Amino acid sequence: MSQGEDSARGFVKGYQEGLQDAWEEIIKLCTKGYTSRELQIMAKTKRSMLYQQVQQKVDELERALGHKLTVQEVQAPATPAPSQPVQLTPGWSYVIKEERPDKSFGLFLTLLSSGARGLCISRTHPDVLKQKYKFEAETLWLTKTETAQASGNVKGTEYVSPNNLAHLASSIRDYLGKGENGAVIIEGLEYLITQNDFKSVLKFVQLVNEQVVLDKGFLLIPADQGTMDPKDFSLIEREMSQVV
Numbered sequence: 001m002s003q004g005e006d007s008a009r010g011f012v013k014g015y016q017e018g019l020q021d022a023w024e025e026i027i028k029l030c031t032k033g034y035t036s037r038e039l040q041i042m043a044k045t046k047r048s049m050l051y052q053q054v055q056q057k058v059d060e061l062e063r064a065l066g067h068k069l070t071v072q073e074v075q076a077p078a079t080p081a082p083s084q085p086v087q088l089t090p091g092w093s094y095v096i097k098e099e100r101p102d103k104s105f106g107l108f109l110t111l112l113s114s115g116a117r118g119l120c121i122s123r124t125h126p127d128v129l130k131q132k133y134k135f136e137a138e139t140l141w142l143t144k145t146e147t148a149q150a151s152g153n154v155k156g157t158e159y160v161s162p163n164n165l166a167h168l169a170s171s172i173r174d175y176l177g178k179g180e181n182g183a184v185i186i187e188g189l190e191y192l193i194t195q196n197d198f199k200s201v202l203k204f205v206q207l208v209n210e211q212v213v214l215d216k217g218f219l220l221i222p223a224d225q226g227t228m229d230p231k232d233f234s235l236i237e238r239e240m241s242q243v244v
Contacts, residue, residue: 123188
């Protein structure tokens with residue numbers, strides 16, 4: 001058998017195994033009662049981890065082969081072209097279109113380094129975000145976990161149910177009301193939408209926006225446009241001062 005035929009057979013086998021694994025994962029998710037929007041969010045998250053999983057397989061192959069694979073054999077995801085710097089203005093709100101909140105937390109760090117007070121509201125545990133993005137700020141963790149809610153403040157983290165939008169809005173209002181230069185980042189817009197009806201979340205965003213204007217603060221909301229209904233996302237965009 002020629003080297004070309006070996007490569008073709010290897011490609012077909014890998015392609016088949018990849019499709020099989022993907023469909024098995026879809027079947028598992030579909031049997032757990034998730035909504036279509038929740039499935040979309042989880043699928044996006046898993047897709048963003050593909051390169052890391054492929055790299056792990058590459059490492060295994062390199063150990064088996066005893067040599068490094070060339071750059072041409074394995075390509076990393078393309079690096080997006082650098083975007084124009086964002087002008088952060090007091091009293092403005094920003095929605096940042098991205099699958100991962102890297103740019104959003106970069107802007108948050110910029111505000112903190114310039115002397116702004118920071119409040120991080122997140123679906124991801126704040127300790128994880130602080131370790132990854134290296135920031136210090138007050139935090140609210142969006143969670144429905146009963147043990148977390150009952151435990152009170154742990155490591156300085158306050159727990160808020162994603163269904164309690166009124167309490168969340170009140171906490172943001174109180175924080176911004178402490179003075180100008182308050183920066184709020186909300187990581188988990190999609191999660192809030194899956195846990196409430198969209199109109200309630202839109203009203204929540206409108207209330208926070210009004211408070212940002214009154215107190216000359218900053219609001220940053222990272223959002224994955226692909227996980228949201230286009231009409232819903234356009235309504236969120238209209239409420240914001242700038243779309244990044």
